[in-house]
Amino acid sequence: MNIKKNFRVILPVGVLALAAVAWAGSPQILQPAGPGPSTASFTAINKVFTGDWQQYGQLFTSWQGGLFNRIFLLILTIVPVVFLLHYIIIGAKSFSHAGTPIKFFGILTRFLHWLAALSFSLLVITGLMVVFGKFIGGGPLVMSGRSVHLIAAIVFCLSAAGLFLIWLKDMLPMPHDILWLLIMGGYLSKKKKPVPAGKFNAGQKVWFWLATVGGGIMAWSGYTLYSFAAPVDQIRQMAILHNLLAAGLVAFFIIHLYMSLFAVKGAISSMLTGYKSREEVAIMHSRYKI
């Protein structure tokens, strides 16, 4: 049983490591041109400059020149509107607080969660400051935003690593997660029917993996963008990766905010006090063994 469980972890990690090794490009080396017409030396020079630009330079230029902005703008408008409609049409779920509450999160978990929450919020805000820099005029304001982005990234990495270890066991995918996803966690109905979820539901699991493994990829690509310690074409790939993954993270960040603040009344108190009400656990985390 343990081998099976471990395999679930080892497989994705191994695939990621292989992908990383395959991806790490070798630095460009000037090819000696030798004697020949000047067109030959042009080709050699082009390998250093414009020829290499064809690889990812053009792609990066066209995407950074419009696509990324639009993706972020869409996420920042569409996701909240969808949730507003959900709130109006279906509304929040509320649970009775009768009976002894159930211990859900320890003090270290809560501390690390709020450290991660604070740093992640700063990462989102300062990141969006860079994305939409032209609307706030750029200059020292956005530049100091970049410094905050760096510090927040370090804090987030440390706290997310702690949460990863604490929650890993409960976040492993389970067969009932598919059922949860099929009924969208029961959020599309007003009825209070027990939904198939253990300590964490499938949505929380997706957010967990995106924030930890995705966060690791963000840290890796972000470090490359910060240090520029890579061939320029690799930096371009990292910038594309960083922006696209950031769009996904921002979307899930808004989802997480809505779920914890609005979708389930008082959901946030479990991360403050560490306890969830008995009814909430019975409905939202029906397979959680007390």
Add this chain to the structure above:
Amino acid sequence: MARMKFLCDVERCIDCNGCVVACKEGNQVPVGINRRRVITIGEGKPGEKSISVACMHCSDAPCIAVCPVDAIYQREDGIVLVNKKTCIGCGYCFMACPFGAPQFPSGKVFGARGAMDKCTFCAGGPEKTFSDEEKQLYGQNRIAEGKVPLCAAMCATKALMAGDANVIADAYRKRVFARGSGANAWGWDRAYGKK
């Protein structure tokens, strides 16, 4: 209006680096910043070729397209300039540039990149022309004085030409004709396209 361009004649460049020194010294460029570089291909072998490269002041410049804060702009004469007070040092222009022109000094915080610095075609910057601020941030404004950029003025073999595109293209064409061989001016396809 004249369209300003650089043209480096690969057959004439002798890798003396005079243009690099002239630019660094004349514009008081910060330490570690090279607005212009000389690249040598096949060094020490027969057929060795060198080329001097800086910002090409592209038409439809990629750096302008990617700048998230609109710090880079193009003048009517084609010269591409950066506003260092708006620049946030994100480095996107460096990733977009086919010529590796944008340079970044170390900033004050954790050695993060400061505002971008690049070749100004010796045309100063957005500050008031001939003001101390312009000189301190961007270097000389020789275009406003009616002179060609320092690098091209300094070039001993006149490999590096700068100025009105039609005039320098014409001069280069005559050279290629006289030599009986040669290729199109390096980098022009990428930098200027058909414009």
